[in-house]
Amino acid sequence: xxxxxxxxxxxxxxxxxxxxxxxxxxxxxxxxxxxxxxxxxxxxxxxxxxxxxxxxxxxxxxxxxxxxxxxxxxxxxxxxxxxxxxxxxxxxxxxxxxxxxxxxxxxxxxxxxxxxxxxxxxxxxxxxxxxxxxxxxxxxxxxxxxxxxxxxxxxxxxxxxxxxxxxxxxxxxxxxxxxxxxxxxxxxxxxxxxxxxxxxxxxxxxxxxxxxxxxxxxxxxxxxx
Amino acid sequence: xxxxxxxxxxxxxxxxxxxxxxxxxxxxxxxxxxxxxxxxxxxxxxxxxxxxxxxxxxxxxxxxxxxxxxxxxxxxxxxxxxxxxxxxxxxxxxxxxxxxxxxxxxxxxxxxxxxxxxxxxxxxxxxxxxxxxxxxxxxxxxxxxxxxxxxxxxxxxxxxxxxxxxxxxxxxxxxxxxxxxxxxxxxxxxxxxxxxxxxxxxxxxxxxxxxxxxxxxxxxxxxxx
DNA sequence: GCACAATTGAAACAGACGTTTGAATTAGAT
DNA sequence: ATCTAATTCAAACGTCTGTTTCAATTGTGC
Numbered sequence: 084x085x086x087x088x089x090x091x092x093x094x095x096x097x098x099x100x101x102x103x104x105x106x107x108x109x110x111x112x113x114x115x116x117x118x119x120x121x122x123x124x125x126x127x128x129x130x131x132x133x134x135x136x137x138x139x140x141x142x143x144x145x146x147x148x149x150x151x152x153x154x155x156x157x158x159x160x161x162x163x164x165x166x167x168x169x170x171x172x173x174x175x176x177x178x179x180x181x182x183x184x185x186x187x188x189x190x191x192x193x194x195x196x197x198x199x200x201x202x203x204x205x206x207x208x209x210x211x212x213x214x215x216x217x218x219x220x221x222x223x224x225x226x227x228x229x230x231x232x233x234x235x236x237x238x239x240x241x242x243x244x245x246x247x248x249x250x251x252x253x254x255x256x257x258x259x260x261x262x263x264x265x266x267x268x269x270x271x272x273x274x275x276x277x278x279x280x281x282x283x284x285x286x287x288x289x290x291x292x293x294x295x296x297x298x299x300x301x302x303x304x305x306x307x308x
Numbered sequence: 309x310x311x312x313x314x315x316x317x318x319x320x321x322x323x324x325x326x327x328x329x330x331x332x333x334x335x336x337x338x339x340x341x342x343x344x345x346x347x348x349x350x351x352x353x354x355x356x357x358x359x360x361x362x363x364x365x366x367x368x369x370x371x372x373x374x375x376x377x378x379x380x381x382x383x384x385x386x387x388x389x390x391x392x393x394x395x396x397x398x399x400x401x402x403x404x405x406x407x408x409x410x411x412x413x414x415x416x417x418x419x420x421x422x423x424x425x426x427x428x429x430x431x432x433x434x435x436x437x438x439x440x441x442x443x444x445x446x447x448x449x450x451x452x453x454x455x456x457x458x459x460x461x462x463x464x465x466x467x468x469x470x471x472x473x474x475x476x477x478x479x480x481x482x483x484x485x486x487x488x489x490x491x492x493x494x495x496x497x498x499x500x501x502x503x504x505x506x507x508x509x510x511x512x513x514x515x516x517x518x519x520x521x522x523x524x525x526x527x528x529x530x531x532x533x
Numbered sequence: 534g535c536a537c538a539a540t541t542g543a544a545a546c547a548g549a550c551g552t553t554t555g556a557a558t559t560a561g562a563t
Numbered sequence: 564a565t566c567t568a569a570t571t572c573a574a575a576c577g578t579c580t581g582t583t584t585c586a587a588t589t590g591t592g593c
């Protein structure tokens with residue numbers, strides 16, 4: 084049946100891309116692993132690029148839906164009250180890290196892939212991701228502004244950037260941490276990892292903003308502390 | 309002269325790899341850009357893999373030397389006294405981010421490349437990086453333990469992991485932040501970025517460790533705070 | 534059972550890749 | 564000037580890539 088072939092290709096492509104990266108996976112390795120004909124890829128998807136897009140879309144869309152849902156719930160819980168940074172962070176982080184132990188090991192592989200691919204150089208991958216995450220970024224920036232109104236705009240943006248970095252690195256590379264700490268840090272304990280990260284990021288986001296001097300040829304700035 | 313050809317290849321390879329990634333850059337694109345013969349790569353380096361290794365080694369070795377130097381200075385300043393987290397973080401972060409405005413735009417490109425390549429999938433790239441950063445990781449883990457003795461071992465390791473994630477993401481992808489904030493966050497203001505990051509990471513590292521319940525089938529842990 | 538569309542199949546396409554070869558050229562020492 | 568070693572050069576090697584083609588097969592409505 085048609086749907087089967089299509090899904091088998093998607094599943095196999097996802098697994099192989101997660102293991103080796105987009106460039107290192109050929110259509111032939113996908114189709115032979117999936118036991119389908121090479122031409123099936125172009126029949127069902129049109130091109131390798133389109134296949135890759137579908138692979139990501141299939142996972143990222145529900146992931147981001149869950150994020151928005153958690154964020155909306157947190158916002159509704161906080162009407163007239165203060166929106167807690169921890170809740171915003173949890174909405175951003177938890178759905179992603181929970182992929183780790185979802186649906187066999189596919190979710191985990193996809194999570195690692197996402198982290199790795201996020202800063203991919205290839206132009207069309209950038210485009211795919213920018214499109215998939217546009218809404219998320221905008222919504223969370225607003226939420227963080229509401230949760231941290233006392234932090235200057237630029238500092239808050241930078242700190243969100245740092246948080247995203249921690250998240251991506253944890254998604255893609257926490258196995259290396261486990262290896263390096265001889266198993267002491269175990270990324271498979273998902274909920275604990277989430278809470279550790281929420282703690283870390285919340286403290287970083289809330290840190291007191293101390294003025295710093297501007298480097299280089301610019302004059303020292305004198306700003307009230 | 310021999311040295312010239314070799315260095316021209318290294319420079320060109322670095323620039324192109326930084327722009328497009330290792331896999332996307334062919335030896336032919338490197339040699340034609342550098343106006344040298346294709347076979348020169350194999351004559352001077354032996355293989356593409358060996359060339360890539362030299363490209364990284366040439367930059368990473370002095371970068372890590374500077375890190376160790378700054379760390380040693382901080383440690384010596386703190387004999388008999390407390391080692392400040394901020395100083396350890398600065399030793400880790402500053403030499404890397406300062407590549408941004410070093411030596412034309414080459415340093416910047418290399419910095420971005422490093423961040424991107426760090427979580428590369430290809431086996432030999434992993435090996436190159438593990439080797440280049442082995443000493444650094446060990447030394448900084450010790451330093452952070454000294455600066456943060458009150459943080460439990462596992463939490464500290466996780467938090468260092470988060471810091472590294474922030475750093476790598478900032479190295480590779482802060483241009484996207486600038487684009488997204490309409491220029492409000494400017495990564496070219498290197499020293500300010502360093503201080504922002506030091507602030508963020510220091511607060512995250514120092515955050516109070518609140519016990520969290522272990523998820524899944526494991527029983528709740530009861531640990532003294 | 535027939536016709537028609539949807540799907541699969543095997544084979545080939547042109548182009549790019551890393552690597553190798555062996556002759557031509559250049560540089561340095563005697 | 565001559566010999567020798569280092570370096571450069573053009574050309575080809577075999578292999579892999581994404582894509583296309585067209586015949587064979589399968590499923591579906593009548």
